[in-house]
Amino acid sequence: MKVNTSDWRCVVRFVVLVVSVLWIGVSTAAFAEDEASVKRWQPLVTEGAPHKRHEAAFIECDGRFYLLGGRRIQPVDIFDPKTKTWTQGAQPPIEIHHFQPVVMGHQIWLAGAMTGRYPREKAVERVMVYDTRADEWSWGHTIPEERRRGGAGAVIHDGGLYLVCGIRNGHWDGWVSWLDRLDLATGQWEQLPDAPHVRDHFQTAVVGNKLYAAGGRKTSGVTKEVFSLTIPEVDVYDIDRGEWSTLPEESNLPTPRAGCFAISLDGRLLIAGGESSGQKTAHNEIESLDPETNQWETMSTFSTGRHGTGVIYYEGSLYTAAGSGGRGGGPELNTTERLPLDR
Template sequence: MSLCRLRVCLSVVTALAWAIVSLDVAIAEKTSVPMRWQPLITEGAPHARHEAAFVECDGRFFLMGGRRIKPVDIFHPETKTWTQGAKPPIEIHHFQPVVWENRIWLAGAMTGRYPHETPIDRIMIYDPRTDEWSWGSEIPEDRRRGGAGAVIHDGGLYLVCGIRNGHWDGWVNWLDRLDLKTGQWEQLPGAPRVRDHFQVAVVGGKLYAAGGRKTSGVSKEVFSLTIPEVDVYDIENATWTTLPEASDMPTPRAGCFAISFDGKLLVAGGESSEQKTAYSEILTFDPGTQQWQTTSTFSVGRHGTGVIYWDGALYTSAGSGGRGGGPELNTTEMLRLK
């Protein structure tokens, strides 16, 4: 087949895929049935990986970290093309990425092998403009942990909960804030409970900690101690509250990934002891109604990656399709919204 004919065929397939996405959205809006994500046809593919991060910076998507040392995979949404960037200096996994001043910051991460992974002692920074890695602020020795939630708000990087000894023990409820201008750490009131393997988001000036678990290899309960309660930190008043039981996560899971979107909290994917496959549901929490709703589902369940909102659509890539370490995925999915 000639190159021109191949390009025509790809264009037709892409057009059909977009038509299916549009039809799914239209049906979901009329019936209130959760919308279904669609596999995205791309030029090239990322490395299969999990316990990784997926984040947008300056209009490009970056898939980084995960088990073993792999180069950064870079997705260009306008051309639906994957390219490669530099490898990190060490293995890094179990972290939530944040973006500050056009660079991607990795805090509260682990390195090493299961089940006694160790916390990384400082922040790692990736600069997409130069495709270079560098080391940032040291994390105080007595506050180091992995599997923590991380978010930036009003010039500060908030590091939430986590675990000190891989998948074994050492659970913490710590909340720390790094002033991104001065490089100074501040200890804030601890959360109402410990949790790890989760992500956080800020909605309406409040930090939401939802999902996650108390990973306990020491008691042979690695997957089962998931946390249904939602803990909320009022940043202005420096106080924690736990939402009423009626606002518990309807299907508790860990390894899930979260973003703030349209005034709501989105928690996607995850794993638990309840099923061997990873969760496909995207749960949306509305702070106004204090209720959860399943708003969409992946075509393939996954945990240990991230979700991105960009230009009217949601995207995800990679992750693990089952509980634990596999199968590692290299697929990309998207959901076109209104």
């Protein structure tokens, strides 16, 4: 029997078409399932709103949320999560921006900050203190002149304030890999081993007894590379051993960016928001690292991407507010978002 090759070609084409349709269907279903597993934050309807600002700080203290600093001198914005109401507090004595806040009792300490105008902002000489009960600002510990910088990560852990990396000359140059510890009992600064990588415009967090430096960049106005020199590597400082290490390349931050926020939650490291040269809008990703496996996953996404603010965990939900919705200085935001967590 003679076989008609054109018939066979039709059969083969039909089989290929069926397989392709089935594959697309399976892939689409898997993609939809992955998308559904990534939680999306929701805008929160509030009474009043904070001032539009970025390069600021957002932190919880005694059950209230505080939005502090940012470009220009602006009052503290205070959020009550029970009533969903924004009110105002006192203005700081100077413009202060590019810092990660820490809580000490009922005070909020701001260390490793900048002041002044772009692109050669100056490092603030001392720790600034905001007393949440008195609604008053004051000056705290002096930072050694040879170790001053802005855009640094800061965290309080086990009786010490740790100040990580940063940049000495605003957005121009002077990137450092320094790690310093302020003994909260004695007020003395100690220089600890340098991190493996320089970085600025980032936040740090402690998970277990290890300090994580993830995100950030080498801000280089001097070479006109302000946004592009992001740092994908994740550096880890073992506080007990006093040693740094870098996670394997496959554990690099999946979405390298700066101006992002860090928080430790349920034994994981969360890196949220940020900006990069790859897109004009601010990033909305919240990526989560499991320190046991060193694997990242996208945990959730903001409703509106933002950088230059912070993330708070409080009573079963994550919160963020303000920041910049685009790369660089704007548009500045005054919105509040929340993500309830199933735990």
